[in-house]
Amino acid sequence: MNVEFIGKAVEWTDAMKSFVEGKLERFSRLLKEAEEDQVEVVVTLSTSRAKHKDYAGESRPTVFRVDLDIYLKTSGGGVIHAWEEDVDVFSALDKVLDEVERQLIKLKQRRLEQRRKGHKIKEELIGSITAPSREVERPTIIEEELVIEKPMSEEDAIFELQESGVFFLPFVDAKTGELKIAYRKRSGSFGIINTRCRGA
Numbered sequence: 001m002n003v004e005f006i007g008k009a010v011e012w013t014d015a016m017k018s019f020v021e022g023k024l025e026r027f028s029r030l031l032k033e034a035e036e037d038q039v040e041v042v043v044t045l046s047t048s049r050a051k052h053k054d055y056a057g058e059s060r061p062t063v064f065r066v067d068l069d070i071y072l073k074t075s076g077g078g079v080i081h082a083w084e085e086d087v088d089v090f091s092a093l094d095k096v097l098d099e100v101e102r103q104l105i106k107l108k109q110r111r112l113e114q115r116r117k118g119h120k121i122k123e124e125l126i127g128s129i130t131a132p133s134r135e136v137e138r139p140t141i142i143e144e145e146l147v148i149e150k151p152m153s154e155e156d157a158i159f160e161l162q163e164s165g166v167f168f169l170p171f172v173d174a175k176t177g178e179l180k181i182a183y184r185k186r187s188g189s190f191g192i193i194n195t196r197c198r199g200a
Contacts (some may be wrong), residue, residue, distance in 0.1 A: 001028065001039045008046035010064070016045075019090060023097045030104040030149075038073035050087065064089040066096045070104075080104065105149050109164045116142070148172055148179075157182040158190050 003021060005012045020043055031039055044067040050060045063085050070080040082099040086092035123140050151174035152160070161169045161182045168183040181193040 001031075001041060003041045003043065006042065006044040008044065010045050010047050012045060016089060016093065019093055020097070023094075027101065027104055030101070030108055040071040040073065042069045042071070043067070044069075045089070061087045063087055064092045066092045068096050068100055070100065080107070105160075106163060109166070113164075113166070151177070154180070154182070154192055157192075161190065 001024060003024060005017055005020075024041060046065050046067075047062050048065065050063050064087070065083060065085045066089075067083040068081070072078050072080070080100060080103050082096050082103065084092050084095040084099065086095065119142065120140070127137060127140075148170055151172040153174050157169055157171045157180070160171075161184060166184075168181055170179060170181050172178070173180050177198055179195045179197045181195065183191050183193065185191055
């Protein structure tokens, strides 16, 4: 992963660079699971003055804006972009990296779903060619690894469920540490199953 730091009227300190690089290390696993191994990251830091309506008083604080772009160079390609602003530079960096992590999790889920669909089509094609017509076709069972990214609230789990389009989503509850399963009901609403098991 190549990282380029760009400062517009502001200098990157070693502490800020180390903060970003440390968090980006966590993303290596997500990128590998999404089959992205050729990645370029550009982090741009700029400043502006806060607007009068945002802050009372005469002096307007400096607002730091962080733009983070991840360029995916493999066949799937694409760009992940996020930006955040805050009067504290480390808070802005933390927020933008959290948003990028959320987008990477969604990317990984989309790629897994695409691979599942491709595998299913391949199995159906092979089955239609090789299986005698008199035999009853048995359902294919595909064993998949359960990957739980990080603890989240029930609201975040329902949001991820809606975004990903899957029918159920196991997650570790951030408050209780218990393994729960968010699922989509036939009525269109959502439910939560509490397994009473403690997450890893």
